[in-house]
Amino acid sequence: MTEFTYAVDADGVATITWDLPGKSMNVMSLAGISELEALIDKAHADAAVKGIIITSGKPDFAGGMDLNVIAQMKDGAGDDPAAGLFEGIMGIHRLERKIELAGMDRKTKQGGKPTVAALPGTALGIGLEIPLACHYRIAADNPKAKIGLPEIQVGIFPGAGGTTRVSRMLGILAAAPVLLEGKMLDPKAAKATGLIDAVVPPGDLLAEAKAWVLAAKPADLVKPWDQKGWKMPGGAPYHPAGYMTFVGANAMVHGKTMGVYPAAKALLSAIYEGALVPFDTALKIEARWFTHVMLDPTSSAMVRSLFINKQALEKGAVRPQSVPDQSVKKLGVLGAGMMGAGIAYVAANAGIEVVLLDASQESAEKGKSYSETILDKGISRRKVTAEKKAEVLGRITPTTDYAMLAGADLIVEAVFEDPKVKADVTQKAEAVIGADCIFATNTSTLPITDLARASQHPDQFIGIHFFSPVDKMALVEIIKGKQTGDRAVAKALDFVRQIRKTPIVVNDARFFYANRCIIPYINEGVRLVAEGTEPALVENAARLLGMPLGPLQLVDETSIDLGVKIAKATRAAMGDAYPDGAVDEVLFWMADQGRIGRKSKSGFYAYDEKGKRLGLWDGLAERYPHADPQPVLTEVQHRLIMAQVLEAVRALQDGVLTDIREGDVGAILGWGFMPWSGGPFSWLDRIGAARAVQICEGLEARHGARFAAPELLRDLAGAEETFYGRFAPAPAVAA
Numbered sequence: 001m002t003e004f005t006y007a008v009d010a011d012g013v014a015t016i017t018w019d020l021p022g023k024s025m026n027v028m029s030l031a032g033i034s035e036l037e038a039l040i041d042k043a044h045a046d047a048a049v050k051g052i053i054i055t056s057g058k059p060d061f062a063g064g065m066d067l068n069v070i071a072q073m074k075d076g077a078g079d080d081p082a083a084g085l086f087e088g089i090m091g092i093h094r095l096e097r098k099i100e101l102a103g104m105d106r107k108t109k110q111g112g113k114p115t116v117a118a119l120p121g122t123a124l125g126i127g128l129e130i131p132l133a134c135h136y137r138i139a140a141d142n143p144k145a146k147i148g149l150p151e152i153q154v155g156i157f158p159g160a161g162g163t164t165r166v167s168r169m170l171g172i173l174a175a176a177p178v179l180l181e182g183k184m185l186d187p188k189a190a191k192a193t194g195l196i197d198a199v200v201p202p203g204d205l206l207a208e209a210k211a212w213v214l215a216a217k218p219a220d221l222v223k224p225w226d227q228k229g230w231k232m233p234g235g236a237p238y239h240p241a242g243y244m245t246f247v248g249a250n251a252m253v254h255g256k257t258m259g260v261y262p263a264a265k266a267l268l269s270a271i272y273e274g275a276l277v278p279f280d281t282a283l284k285i286e287a288r289w290f291t292h293v294m295l296d297p298t299s300s301a302m303v304r305s306l307f308i309n310k311q312a313l314e315k316g317a318v319r320p321q322s323v324p325d326q327s328v329k330k331l332g333v334l335g336a337g338m339m340g341a342g343i344a345y346v347a348a349n350a351g352i353e354v355v356l357l358d359a360s361q362e363s364a365e366k367g368k369s370y371s372e373t374i375l376d377k378g379i380s381r382r383k384v385t386a387e388k389k390a391e392v393l394g395r396i397t398p399t400t401d402y403a404m405l406a407g408a409d410l411i412v413e414a415v416f417e418d419p420k421v422k423a424d425v426t427q428k429a430e431a432v433i434g435a436d437c438i439f440a441t442n443t444s445t446l447p448i449t450d451l452a453r454a455s456q457h458p459d460q461f462i463g464i465h466f467f468s469p470v471d472k473m474a475l476v477e478i479i480k481g482k483q484t485g486d487r488a489v490a491k492a493l494d495f496v497r498q499i500r501k502t503p504i505v506v507n508d509a510r511f512f513y514a515n516r517c518i519i520p521y522i523n524e525g526v527r528l529v530a531e532g533t534e535p536a537l538v539e540n541a542a543r544l545l546g547m548p549l550g551p552l553q554l555v556d557e558t559s560i561d562l563g564v565k566i567a568k569a570t571r572a573a574m575g576d577a578y579p580d581g582a583v584d585e586v587l588f589w590m591a592d593q594g595r596i597g598r599k600s601k602s603g604f605y606a607y608d609e610k611g612k613r614l615g616l617w618d619g620l621a622e623r624y625p626h627a628d629p630q631p632v633l634t635e636v637q638h639r640l641i642m643a644q645v646l647e648a649v650r651a652l653q654d655g656v657l658t659d660i661r662e663g664d665v666g667a668i669l670g671w672g673f674m675p676w677s678g679g680p681f682s683w684l685d686r687i688g689a690a691r692a693v694q695i696c697e698g699l700e701a702r703h704g705a706r707f708a709a710p711e712l713l714r715d716l717a718g719a720e721e722t723f724y725g726r727f728a729p730a731p732a733v734a735a
Contacts, residue, residue, distance in 0.1 A: 003032040005057070006039050012050035013210050014043040019057030026062040028126045030069050030088075036130075037095045044103035044113060051213030054099075054134060055118040055206065060145065062127025065160070067303060070294055082291055089287040092126070092160045096133035097280070102221050109226075114216035118209040120202065121145040124184065128195070129162040132169075135221050136212050137195070139187035140202040143383075147195060148184035155302025155676065157267035159290025164282045167271045168225050170194050171233030172245050179267060180253060186383075225279045236275045246272055260546040260676045266293045297686055301678025305668060309661040310502055317729070318505050318659055319493045320486035326494040328352050332408040332433070334425045336367025336398065339442055340414035342470025345371040346499045348395040355405055356398045364398035371396060374471055402432050409434075410495055412464060414442040422446070423454035430456055438491040440464040444515055445566060448481035448508045459485035462492050465512060467670060475669035478505045479512050502669055504662035507655055510573070513663070514670040516656070517647040517680075518554075520706070521671070522563065523583045524643040525551025528636060530586050532627030535604065535616045541636040548672040551640065552616070555587075556603035561596040563587050579706060589623065638695055641683075642707055644673060646696070648680040652727075653712040660727045681723040689717035 003026075005017045016039050020026045043049045056062065070085065077084020104112030117123075117131030119139040128149055131137045139147065149158040149166065157163060158179060167175045170193070177183045178193065190196040200208045224230050235242025246268075253264045270289040274282030293299050329352070333344045336358035344356045344367060358364040375392060378384030397404060405411065411429050415421050422441060430439065440462050441451050452461040463479030478492045489505060496503040506513045528538045529552070539550030555563055564587050571578045590596070590603065597603040598611055606614045648667060651657045664679025677683035684692050693714055699707035709717075716726065 002035070003029065004035050004039055006042065008043075008046070008049055009210075011210070011214065012048050013053060013213050014046070014049045014051070015053045015055065015206070016040075016043070017055055017057045018062065024058070025060055025122075026056055026058060026127065027064060027066040028062065028069065029066050030072055033092060033095060037098065040095070040098055044098075049113060051114040051116070051216065053116055053118050053206065053209045053213060054130065055209070056120055058120075060121035061117075061119040061123040061131070062125070063122065064125025064127055064151075067307060074294075082295060085291040085294055086287055089159055089290055090284070092129075093283045093287060096130060096161045097283070099130070099133045100135075100223060101226075102135065104218070104221060109222050110218055112218065112221040114213050114221055116209045116212050118205050119145070119147070119187075119196075120205060123147050124150060125158070125162075126160045129158060129160040129165070132165045132195075133161060135216065135223075136197050138198045138200055138205060138209050138212070139190065139196045140205045141187060141199050142202060143186050145187055146184040147187060147190040148182065149178055150182035150184055152180060152182040152263055152267065154306045155261070155263050155299040156293055157263045157270070157290065159286060159293075161283060161286070163267055163270050164274050164279070164286045166195070167275070168232060168279070168282075171235075172242075172249055172271060173234055175271075176249065176252075179271075180249075180264060223279075232275050237272055238276075242275075258544050258546060260298075260544075260674070262296045262298050263293050266290070298676050298678075301682040301686065302676060305661075305664045305678040305682060306675070310665050310669075313504065313661060313665055314497065314502055316493060316497070318503075318662070320490050323487050323490035326438075326487065326491040328410045328491070328495045328498060330408045330410075331355070331495075332357065332405040332411040332429065334358075334411065334413040334429060335415035336364045337414065338370070339466060339468060339470060340412075341367035341370035342468070343412055343414060343442065343466060344368070344396055345374055345392075345471055346501075347495075348392045350499045352395065352498065354396045355408065356396055357402065357405065358398075358400065361398065361400050364400060368393070368396050368398045402428050405429055405432050407434070409437055410491060411437060411439045412442055413440065414466075417443060417446060419446060419451060422451055426451070426454040436460075438462065438488050440488075440492060442466055445511055445569070447510065448479045448484070452481045452483060458483040460488050462488040463508070463512070464492055464495075465514070467514075473669075474502050475514070475666060476501045476503050477512055477514055477666065477670070478503050479508055480505065481508050502665060504666040505659075506651070506657055506662070509651070509654065509656045510570075513648075513651050513656055513666055516651055517644045517667065517673075518671045519566070520643040520647050521640060522551045522555045523580050524639050526555070526583045526586045527580075528631075528639065529604075529620060529624055530582050532625060533631055533636065534626050535620055537630060537633070537636060538640075539616070541633055542640055544633070545637055545641060546674040546676045547640075552604035553613075554671075556597040556605055559597040559599055560587055560590050560603055564591045586624070593619075638699060639703065639707075641674070642695060642699060645680045645684060645692075646707065646710060646713075649684070649710045649713050652681075652723075653710050659729070660723055661729070681727075684713070685722040685724055689713055689722070690720070693717045 003020050008014045018026045043052050073084045073088035074081035099115050102112030104110060115134045116136040117134040121142050122145045149162045151158050163179060166178055187196060187199045191199050234245055237246050253268055257264050266289040270286045274285045331347045331352050332355045333340045334357050336356050344354045348354045356364055356367050372393060375384050375389040413425055415425055438460050439455055442464055444465055448463040452458040455461040461481060462484050465477035467473035467475055476496045493503050525538050529535055535552055539552055542550040567584050595602040601607040601611055604617060606617045608614055648663050657663045660681045664681050667673035667679045668675050673680060693709045696707050696709035
């Protein structure tokens with residue numbers, strides 16, 4: 001299979017075109033690396049070739065590396081995977097260095113062949129690292145294109161030359177957003193940053209590339225770091241300015257990662273050590289640190305969950321295959337509050353016609369204005385055009401008339417969490433929609449099977465749980481009621497794919513999956529405070545685990561009065577089996593004080609008039625005096641982490657979860673469960689089921705039955721098995 005084509009025109013310009021057969025996006029393979037190197041050698045050896053253009057035969061340049069390449073490098077080395085990885089990465093470095101040095105005489109810097117990267121669209125990961133080795137980079141003016149090195153977001157870092165080249169091109173300060181945050185830029189922003197040299201109209205891309213090749217002078221081919229006397233922008237580590245920069249960068253990274261993300265630490269080490277040595281040695285250092293990270297279980301787990309499993313779910317891994325395409329053409333949204341307005345926006349932004357219905361025209365119009373506000377922000381940041389705004393808003397029709405729902409192929413109901421209100425709008429909508437229209441309810445707690453009783457077609461009734469704010473949260477939880485049919489599931493999944501979010505599918509149960517795990521986390525934090533644990537210890541213990549929000553901050557953000565409402569409903573449903581009376585005492589007291597969270601500018605935290613957190617509220621200590629002694633950090637952490645993890649295991653054991661990939665991906669995207677761990681099941685596999693049971697037994701003895709190890713966990717411990725070893729579908733273990 002040929003991944004690159006080669007052609008030389010009458011002017012002596014060789015064009016190497018990357019066009020991976022059968023794929024919509026180019027990704028680099030081992031075969032591709034070898035093929036590209038052979039073509040570079042061919043061009044350098046041909047006296048008739050004056051220069052080289054590297055481009056793509058697809059609308060985009062490349063999406064990065066096929067991560068199976070990493071597995072192949074490891075496997076190919078047998079008992080020494082580190083050596084296999086290091087040599088494989090160094091092979092990529094040698095290819096890129098060959099492009100960079102252009103076949104020139106190393107002493108005279110003469111005789112080289114200029115190489116330009118012509119990027120028609122997105123260039124990510126190695127799809128940018130190869131262009132960085134070229135002598136000039138031209139991008140088409142394509143506002144949808146993304147240019148960057150996002151590896152840090154999935155637990156690795158740019159290890160194919162990107163770290164060394166970007167830090168030396170831009171200096172550590174300017175490189176930080178690109179390398180440490182993985183920011184993806186449009187072509188004009190990439191040019192402003194310095195990653196791209198020119199942005200041209202799409203139709204002029206290859207002509208401009210050829211013109212540059214033919215006009216290039218020998219000096220244009222010598223990278224700054226290959227010139228005598230080169231100094232790192234902003235200063236090297238032992239330069240006064242550079243010293244302060246590296247000290248600050250180290251503090252910033254540790255403050256953001258809490259030391260639980262090895263890739264960020266390794267990236268900084270590669271930059272720091274690489275800045276002290278010549279360029280070719282720096283590439284070896286980068287390859288060494290990249291190898292170190294790739295062999296770390298944290299990176300393996302993150303890659304599996306945030307790349308392989310996430311991608312599999314987005315491509316329909318759990319979709320009923322017998323059902324034909326169910327793409328949504330016209331969507332009805334019932335309820336124009338925050339959730340309904342957000343759903344309307346993401347659908348309209350994805351090209352779907354939307355009818356946004358509410359009880360009053362004023363409310364419906366207000367819901368539409370939510371989209372206008374988001375689009376105006378996009379315009380102010382130059383990410384949205386006025387034409388795009390008009391186009392999106394033109395797809396949203398605000399109304400009070402149910403007849404406007406006629407012709408819709410999907411309804412999403414997003415009214416109050418009241419079964420009677422939901423039943424009423426369900427019946428009104430079904431009176432006008434077609435018999436084949438799928439009806440979805442957006443609910444975070446109410447059982448789907450019960451709500452489906454109001455429908456004439458329970459097999460076409462499904463739950464779609466969006467997280468707030470809808471436009472920012474990546475996860476959508478799809479819930480099957482007892483009578484929900486395959487077509488409804490396929491419709492929901494196809495809709496989520498259209499709006500470019502990540503779905504998980506779960507079976508109906510109280511709180512479904514995400515809230516089932518979030519609520520115990522919040523409750524355990526509140527319970528600790530009631531016992532006299534210092535709130536700062538509770539919050540910092542969570543952050544040191546890698547949780548984005550401590551449980552007290554999380555309940556402030558979601559609102560304490562909502563917690564009270566959920567508690568009352570749960571207590572009514574469970575009766576004497578209700579386990580959280582100690583938590584209610586705290587939450588109900590807070591609500592009685594009028595401290596209901598950030599929205600009231602008062603909760604577990606104190607806030608200023610603009611809603612900015614000022615610190616934990618001092619009044620908590622008066623009501624719940626601090627115990628002496630305080631619990632040790634690991635005890636607090638084990639309680640907070642096991643509160644979540646054990647519910648995930650019970651959800652799998654009870655059949656609420658049917659795929660552990662969804663359990664891990666849903667946990668990270670839904671409530672930010674320790675992303676470094678790869679998710680609750682990946683974390684349990686990392687420490688081992690036997691160790692997890694041991695922790696549970698200690699916690700159960702000290703704090704009660706809520707920490708009892710589920711039977712499934714004990715079974716795995718006894719059999720010395722892992723969750724992924726027993727439950728993972730074959731595609732999920734490719735990494």
